[in-house]
Amino acid sequence: MMDAIISLGQLAIKLPVFIFNIMKIMPKLLNLFAIFTDPGKVIKDIFFGLFTGIYMVLEATLDMIFGDMYRAMGGEVDEGGNAGSMDDGSKCIPPSMVKLILLVLCPPLAVMLEVGLAGLLYVLICCFLTYLFYFPGLIYGSLFVLC
Secondary structure, rough: HHHHHHHHHHHHHHHHHHHHHHHHHHHHHHHHHHOOOOOOOOOOOOOHHHHHHHHHHHHHHHHHHHHHHHOOOOOOOOOOOOOOOOOOOOOOOOOOHHHHHHHHHHHHHHHHHOOHHHHHHHHHHHHHHHHOOHHHHHHHHHHHHHO
């Protein structure tokens, strides 16, 4: 019982010193917090990330659609891929998985990426079937993506 009282007394003596030390470094912590959470910088970073992501998605989509046409005119198209090694044990999602996910989410887009602009009629048919009911468009799109 006496040890508990002595421990509480020591805590009462050390607690004000600890609080004083915390209060001493508080301005430095608040300054760091203000630097890291500057609203202007945060908004700028969010917009940069958003527009960079949209640009990359659009660039990849246009390359998938117009890549063959651009190659036929003599241009070079980045084939993408991973030139490095994957010795660290990481795994890539196979392209067929991405096609399947895209097929389920938006069958006309999956057909468009599969046949390109040359198969615009097939894409329009898939759009019409998907507009009427989802499943006929999904079945029609799966004939192009899976076969």
